[in-house]
Every structure is written in structure tokens, then in C-alpha cells.
Amino acid sequence: MKIAMIGWEYPPFKAGGLGTHCYGLTRSLADRDVSVDFYMPKTKHNANSDKNNLVIKEVGETEIFPYDRPEDREIPGQFFESVYRYNDLIAEKVKGNYDLIHCHDWLTMKAGVALKEKMGVPLVISVHSTEYDRSGWLYPNDWFINIEKEGMEKADRIIAVSHFTKRVIVDKYGINPDKISVVHNAVYPLGEGEKQNIVLFLGRLTIQKGPEFFLKAAKKVLEHGENTRFVVAGMGDMFPSLIDKAVDMGISNNVIFTGLLTEEEVEHIYRIASVYVMPSVSEPFGITALEAISAGTPTIVSKTAGVAEAFKNCLRVDFWDTDEMANKIISLLRYDPLHKTLAREGKREIDLFTWERVADKTIDVYNGVI
Amino acid sequence: MYFEVHQPMRLNHFSVFNIGADHASQSNYFNQKLNHEIFKKVAKKCYLPTNNLLLNLINEFDGKFRLSFSITGTFVEYCEQFMPSVIDSFKELFATGAVDLIEETYFHSLSSLYDNLDEFEEQVKMHRQMIKRIFNYEPRVFRNTEAIYDNRIAKKVGDMGYKGIITEGTEKVLHWRSPNYVYMPVNANIKVLLRNYSLSDDIGFRFSSRNWPGFPLTADKYAGWISQADGDLVNLFMDYETFGEHQWTETGIFDFLNHLPREVLRHEYLDFVTVSEAVDRYQTVGEIDVPWAISWADEDRDVSTWLGNDMQVACFNELKNIGRKLKEVGNDDLINTWRRLQTSDHLYYVSTKGFEDGNVHAYFSHYDSPYDGFINYMNVLQDLKEKAI
Structure with missing residues (x-):
């Protein structure tokens, strides 16, 4: 053929x-x-x-x-x-x-x-x-x-x-x-790295990917007293407005905007992140979720994302429900058995993809x- | 035949933001709206019609159709709160004299797995008082939550004066031996009734399964299988919700039940006994030695359904720690809430077991995933822990 x-x-x-x-x-x-x-x-x-x-x-x-x-x-x-x-x-x-x-x-x-x-x-x-x-x-x-x-x-x-x-x-x-x-x-599995206290967003900074919901959830997590860093990786038309927003929300000390990353940098950040969040408004599939999970990073995805229908061992939220997003981020940071089980079962399931x-x-x- | 009748107290959505919040009282833990809805639905589909059918059958066969129930405390609380007619219909069944009642822990809990068995004993006593209050009866046979059993539990239950105890007839314990006889534990003076899981699950799980060679299962075919079984007695134990809820009316499950007594009694050497009558009538034929807990759940037939992953173990340990604190403080309200949180279902929802069993788990869970089940349950436990200090 x-x-x-x-x-x-x-x-x-x-x-x-x-x-x-x-x-x-x-x-x-x-x-x-x-x-x-x-x-x-x-x-x-x-x-x-x-x-x-x-x-x-x-x-x-x-x-x-x-x-x-x-x-x-x-x-x-x-x-x-x-x-x-x-x-x-x-x-x-x-x-x-x-x-x-x-x-x-x-x-x-x-x-x-x-x-x-x-x-x-x-x-x-x-x-x-x-x-x-x-x-x-x-x-x-x-x-x-x-x-x-x-x-x-x-x-x-x-x-x-x-x-x-x-x-x-x-x-x-x-x-x-x-x-x-x-x-x-x-996905070609990435393999696990040394986890740091990082909650990660990675994707184009466009309305489709829902980065502003990530910031809103970040604010709630920080207000609740968690001391963690939020990394927004990627570039897109919303880049300047998101930076302004983080400043307005008073969370800019804990939010890092990386801009566009190289392939190696992307793989590295997947490996060291503790939580990956994909709050897409509309996501036909969402390969990035599989990449994060393959790096042993527990992942929260938008309920309507294609990956949410295909993959069992992840957490699902409505992209607009930033209370629940924050609840799940904090739970992952706080409850080690949850983090460990999701990381392990997720990597096991990844082998099917x-x-x-x-x-x-x-x-x-x-x-x-x- | 013996039926387990139970409904758990399902939890409200409870996020980390609710932990320690002023408005978070213990009454907010439980989702009364959902619990009420589910109870009403199952009462209509299962409890009321099945009770009615059984009553007719007992009358029709003049007491020769005999059976037993195990009814949990949480279930009875629902009846009294939402639908007293359900408990009335159980009373009516009991009044026929053809129905026996079985003891268990009031809260359908895993307290038999705690380091010491004081809490377990208290919960059994609470159940005994409840049965006494409603039915004016003292059960003689015990069944632990999900038929969880080991030597230690058998000894304790024997010491508490019960004549019989029910568990799973698994090969892990029996090896080459048949479940169709009465056994005794190596270390206690009590008779053990073993569930014939193959024949029980033919009704409970496989009844409506089209790719099962036994399909369609008719009462005369099934009675034929029982008559061909070896041994003294066949113990058919299953969830009561099998009738009309797990197996819907459309599957023909009620027709099956309706014809079963007639088809069984047609066989000269078959009759029905209650569990009390079974332990009176049959002598033990051998000993069973169960150092590690078994149960009737999932393919594994052990306690991994509730304590199979790190999340479940973490919740279970937290539950035990909170209990120790609460008993020091001695706050009855909080202790009661703590006990409601011990119902095994809360841990069942957190199970991440493989695909085959996972499907069964998902069917019974109101959570999106075991992970959501964990987050919610753990958050509630954290709130209770703060209240306990």
C-alpha cells in the first residue's frame, strides 16, 4: 500500500x-x-x-x-x-x-x-x-x-x-x-522525573485551551494556603493579558510564564511537575494529557476533552468549575496516596495508548x- | 436462601474548602436527597414487590418455603425516615414464622478488621438491639459485612454466643471439599455455613447474561441443578437487590423467583430451611482454617475490595485514628457520625480494581472515579478529625 x-x-x-x-x-x-x-x-x-x-x-x-x-x-x-x-x-x-x-x-x-x-x-x-x-x-x-x-x-x-x-x-x-x-x-512515553512542587499548564495560550481558568483555580489554591508554584508554559494571543491578569489577581509571585519551550524543556517540565491541568474549553483529544501522564504526573482534564472519554486514570472537571479544579489540585498536593495511585495506574494505562x-x-x- | 438487605449513607460533595469551615456540620456529610431518591427507587423496584411476592409464596406453600434476611441498621434508619411501609412489610414476612433474621454489624462496617474487636462488638450489639426493638427477636446466626471471615472473627462471634456464622465457600479455604456441608472453625465452637457461590451467582450475576450457557435460567432447570448437588445443603446467599434492581423485572427474575419454590419442592429430597434451622439440623463434617480474611466480594474473594490500594488503606487508617480520638473525648454525636462513615461502601467506591471487577464497582458508585471517591471521603474524614480535637 x-x-x-x-x-x-x-x-x-x-x-x-x-x-x-x-x-x-x-x-x-x-x-x-x-x-x-x-x-x-x-x-x-x-x-x-x-x-x-x-x-x-x-x-x-x-x-x-x-x-x-x-x-x-x-x-x-x-x-x-x-x-x-x-x-x-x-x-x-x-x-x-x-x-x-x-x-x-x-x-x-x-x-x-x-x-x-x-x-x-x-x-x-x-x-x-x-x-x-x-x-x-x-x-x-x-x-x-x-x-x-x-x-x-x-x-x-x-x-x-x-x-x-x-x-x-x-x-x-x-x-x-x-x-x-x-x-x-x-503517546511515546516520557518516563518519570524527580517531582517538584509545581502545578503545570502547558498549551497554546488561546481561548480554546482555557488558561484563564487555570489562573482562577491557582488563586483559590494559593488563598487556601498551599505554597506551590504554577507554571504556564506555551505561547499564544492571550499571553500578555494573562500576565496582566496574574498581576491583578495578586498571584504573580507564584505564577511563572515560560513562553515557548523547546522539545527538551517541554519533556523536562512534564517530568518535574506534580500536577498537570488541562482546562480546555473545547478539546477534541488532548495529547498533552497523555504526555504528562506518561511522565508520571497525575492529570486533571476537562470533562468534555476527548482524552476524558478514552482514559480512565485521570481526574475530570468542568473547565468552568474552578472551585472543583482547586479542590482536586489541593487534594493531589496533600494526599500522597492519591498522587501515588494516580501516577502508577496512569502509567500502567498509558501502555495501551x-x-x-x-x-x-x-x-x-x-x-x-x- | 438468604438475602442481604443494605443501603449505605452516601456522601455529599465535600471539597477541601469545606474542611473546618464554620457551616460544615456533620449533617452536611450525607447526601440525604440522593439517599432518599435511591431508597425510594429501590423500594419500588425491589423491596416492596419482592417482599410481597415472598409473602404470597410463603402462604401458598404453607410455610414450606423458608428463608432468611440480614438487614443493616442504616437500611432500617432509611425505612423509618423515608418509608415505614417497607419495614412493616418485613415485619409481616417475619410474622409468618417462615423467615429468620441474621445478625451483623449495625453499620455494615469493616470493624471486624480493627486491631481490637471492641468496636465490632459494640456495633453487633447495636444491631441486636435494633432487631430486638423492631422484630422482638434475637438472631442466632451471624453474617459479617460482605461475608468477611477469618479465625479471629469466628472466635469472637462464637464467644458472643452465636450458633452459626456465614461466609464464602471459596476454594481458598475448602480446597477439594464441598461448600454443601456445615463446617467448624479450627479455633472456635460455632457452625460455619458456606455460600455456594457458583449456584448463588447463577442468580445474582449471570441470570440475565446472554452469553452464559445457562441462559435462559428457568426455575425447573435451576431446581434440577440443586437436586444434583452433593452434600447436605446448598447455601444460596445474595444481595436482596438482585430482585428488580440488579436484575430488572424485564429479565424475568420475578417469574423465576415465583416458580422456584414449586420446582424445588417437586424434588423428593429437597426442602427449604432457614439459617437457624440449618445449624440445628446438620452436624459439622470438618474444620476450616482461615488465618487471612476472606469475603464474598469480587474475583479475589478477600478484603482487597476495600483495602486493595494505598488510598483505601490511608482512609481506613485515618478512620481508625479518628475513632481512637473520639472515644477519648466521648462525644456521642461525633461517634455516631464516625460510625456511619465506617460503612464499607465508602471504601468500596475507592477501589481501583481491574477492568472486570471495575465495571461492577462503577455500577454501584455515584462517583465519576475511585479518585473522586477518595477525595470526597478523605475530605470528610479530615473535617471530622478537626472536630474530634
Whole structure:
């Protein structure tokens, strides 16, 4: 089987779970004798592969990132144009004999549809997030929704990262549930480190990820007299306002904003954190939760996150319920048996979330369309 | 046949912010609204209809259909508080003379596992007074919480004057021997009735399971299995909520129960006895030696259901420490609250046991996960501890 996969990011460059997923998936597919040509934009870092049947093809440049919003960029007029230009470029550069085209999220859907029509092969799309998720369900932008809808309609098969996302695809995009398969994400386990008195948020600082709820919970924990540090790791449009907020709340002495971290720094902070909190407003899956748990860090996730439906040994809260979030953070800091049991059982369960399993399920989907 | 009748006092959501707060009185620990709702639901689905059916069957077979109940103190408190008609219907059943009552700890607690057995003895006495008050009767046979049993417990219960004690007929204790005989402990003078778990669980767990070869289970098929069993007697012990609650009406569980006495009595060598009659009628055939506690719970048939992980052990130890403090202070209100918190269900909700058992646990728990169960229970215990000082 030979497939053309069109992605957006690939380690060492990545901005979110999409890159992590593509890395794990393509490597495990290659190990299962599926030949993969992975197309992506050129970046400053050279992505490459050490596997014979996995080739990374960088196809020209673009300034758009998959998590960009037109209103945030300095190139508002050119945003849409850049996206079209990139999709045209892809559609032109992808050549060869492929059994199918597999693309990820909105940014490459237009190219996917064009290639399906040009080459006459089936199209599989993976949905890692929808416009509704990225906008935090506040002001979803129709322009993205239309691209997503067209891609979903024309795809022969859709892979959703959770049942939560499958429901969004059915309810909001009107797609037949029978053509959607759910494949939960996986993780390469990180291994445990020496724990410090740190409660961690790690993710893009956008409305979708709910960092302000993390700060509110932090304030409650600190007011209750716990002496702990709260680390907000990551970058995003809310960065300056969150710093102001921490100052206004009078907790800036105990809150550390790290900005963007390197891969090594991310792994390190997962390892030394005592608690990881993922208070996302909307989270199709949430690979970061699996990464934290694989580092032996007990994790509190938003109830609606995809990972909450798939993973048992974590704590769940409503993202807006910062009282309960604080209750769980304090309990984890205070009750050692709780911390130990969650860390141990979590790591045990993590072993089930392998990229081999993701590849197997993805191959099942491929076999259904070719 | 013997049925366990119990409802726990489930807890309110109680966060770390409630610990030591002025408004946090002990009455806030228990979620009376949820407890009331569940009690009403189970009374309607199980207690009232099953009691009614049993009463009809006892009358129809002129006392030849005989059975036993073990009723916890917390259950009786619910009856008196929410639905006195339920306790009336148990009284009516008892008045037939075909029903025996079994002793246990008032609070369905794990006090038999404490370092000394004074608290256990007190809770058994409380149960004895409760049964005396309501039924004017003194039970002669004892069953510990979830059939937890070891040599020490058997000795204590024997010393307290009971003629019989009930536990699980597990191979761990019996090895090659059959549960269908009466045994005695190596160290005490009391008769031991052993639950035939295979035949009991055919009703309790497997009755409605479609991928079980025995499905569908009819009364005549089941009576046939009993008649083929070896030994003197078959002890069928199960949760009373099996009828109408764990196995819904739609599964045909009531039809099954309705036909069971007739089908059993059709066999010439079968009859029904209460647990008291069983210990009077049968002689012991051998000894059992149980140095480590067994129970009827989960696949493991030990106490790991309640004390299987660090969180459970931490709560259990905290519970014991608080008890020591409270008894020094001697505050009766707080001691009563402490006892309600000893009900084994609170620890059951904190179990993290494997997938198969975990499913059963999740079915009975009102918490999102064992971790939530731990946080809530531990927070309540911390509050009680502050009050105890």
C-alpha cells in the first residue's frame, strides 16, 4: 500500500498535537509496510526520516500556521490568499502512484479534495480539531467551516480523534456518522522525573485551551494556603493579558510564564511537575494529557476533552468549575496516596495508548476505501 | 436462601474548602436527597414487590418455603425516615414464622478488621438491639459485612454466643471439599455455613447474561441443578437487590423467583430451611482454617475490595485514628457520625480494581472515579478529625 499524506507540521517543528500525531502515525505505518510520502511546507528545521518507506517531502513555503486566526495575523488581507496558494502548490506537487490521499485538518483539505479529483483515488481525512474547537465555540468563522464541510463531504472516510469530535462532525457539519471512525491518539512515553512542587499548564495560550481558568483555580489554591508554584508554559494571543491578569489577581509571585519551550524543556517540565491541568474549553483529544501522564504526573482534564472519554486514570472537571479544579489540585498536593495511585495506574494505562494501535486502526480505515 | 438487605449513607460533595469551615456540620456529610431518591427507587423496584411476592409464596406453600434476611441498621434508619411501609412489610414476612433474621454489624462496617474487636462488638450489639426493638427477636446466626471471615472473627462471634456464622465457600479455604456441608472453625465452637457461590451467582450475576450457557435460567432447570448437588445443603446467599434492581423485572427474575419454590419442592429430597434451622439440623463434617480474611466480594474473594490500594488503606487508617480520638473525648454525636462513615461502601467506591471487577464497582458508585471517591471521603474524614480535637 502506498499513500500520500498531507500534513502541516512534523517534528522537530510542531505547534500542536497534529504534528505529534503525524510523527507517531507515519512511523508506525512505515513499520507495518505501508509506504508513506509525507508532504508538508518547508520550515527552518529540516524534517527527515530514517525509514526507507517513509519519505518527508517539503514542498515550498507559506506563512500560515494551522492554528492561526485571520484576525490575529498582521497579514489579514493575504491570509486567505496564502491558504489558497499553498493548497494549489500542494495539489501541483503531489505526483506519483498512490492508493489514497490522507490529509489532516482544514489547512490541506482543499488540496486533498483537488487531488482526489485529479488522481481518482480515495480521500481520507483526519479531524484533529474543528473551527468550533479552535474558536472556543464563541465566534466560529464560516470561512473555515465551509472548507471543513467541503472536505468532510468529499472525503470517502473521516477519522475523528474522539467520539466527542465525531458528534461535532455529525451535528455541526451534517456528516453521515457511518463514514466516521474514531481513533484515539497515543503517546511515546516520557518516563518519570524527580517531582517538584509545581502545578503545570502547558498549551497554546488561546481561548480554546482555557488558561484563564487555570489562573482562577491557582488563586483559590494559593488563598487556601498551599505554597506551590504554577507554571504556564506555551505561547499564544492571550499571553500578555494573562500576565496582566496574574498581576491583578495578586498571584504573580507564584505564577511563572515560560513562553515557548523547546522539545527538551517541554519533556523536562512534564517530568518535574506534580500536577498537570488541562482546562480546555473545547478539546477534541488532548495529547498533552497523555504526555504528562506518561511522565508520571497525575492529570486533571476537562470533562468534555476527548482524552476524558478514552482514559480512565485521570481526574475530570468542568473547565468552568474552578472551585472543583482547586479542590482536586489541593487534594493531589496533600494526599500522597492519591498522587501515588494516580501516577502508577496512569502509567500502567498509558501502555495501551500506542502509535502501533493508532496505525492498525488507521490501516483498517484505509482497507475500507481501497 | 438468604438475602442481604443494605443501603449505605452516601456522601455529599465535600471539597477541601469545606474542611473546618464554620457551616460544615456533620449533617452536611450525607447526601440525604440522593439517599432518599435511591431508597425510594429501590423500594419500588425491589423491596416492596419482592417482599410481597415472598409473602404470597410463603402462604401458598404453607410455610414450606423458608428463608432468611440480614438487614443493616442504616437500611432500617432509611425505612423509618423515608418509608415505614417497607419495614412493616418485613415485619409481616417475619410474622409468618417462615423467615429468620441474621445478625451483623449495625453499620455494615469493616470493624471486624480493627486491631481490637471492641468496636465490632459494640456495633453487633447495636444491631441486636435494633432487631430486638423492631422484630422482638434475637438472631442466632451471624453474617459479617460482605461475608468477611477469618479465625479471629469466628472466635469472637462464637464467644458472643452465636450458633452459626456465614461466609464464602471459596476454594481458598475448602480446597477439594464441598461448600454443601456445615463446617467448624479450627479455633472456635460455632457452625460455619458456606455460600455456594457458583449456584448463588447463577442468580445474582449471570441470570440475565446472554452469553452464559445457562441462559435462559428457568426455575425447573435451576431446581434440577440443586437436586444434583452433593452434600447436605446448598447455601444460596445474595444481595436482596438482585430482585428488580440488579436484575430488572424485564429479565424475568420475578417469574423465576415465583416458580422456584414449586420446582424445588417437586424434588423428593429437597426442602427449604432457614439459617437457624440449618445449624440445628446438620452436624459439622470438618474444620476450616482461615488465618487471612476472606469475603464474598469480587474475583479475589478477600478484603482487597476495600483495602486493595494505598488510598483505601490511608482512609481506613485515618478512620481508625479518628475513632481512637473520639472515644477519648466521648462525644456521642461525633461517634455516631464516625460510625456511619465506617460503612464499607465508602471504601468500596475507592477501589481501583481491574477492568472486570471495575465495571461492577462503577455500577454501584455515584462517583465519576475511585479518585473522586477518595477525595470526597478523605475530605470528610479530615473535617471530622478537626472536630474530634
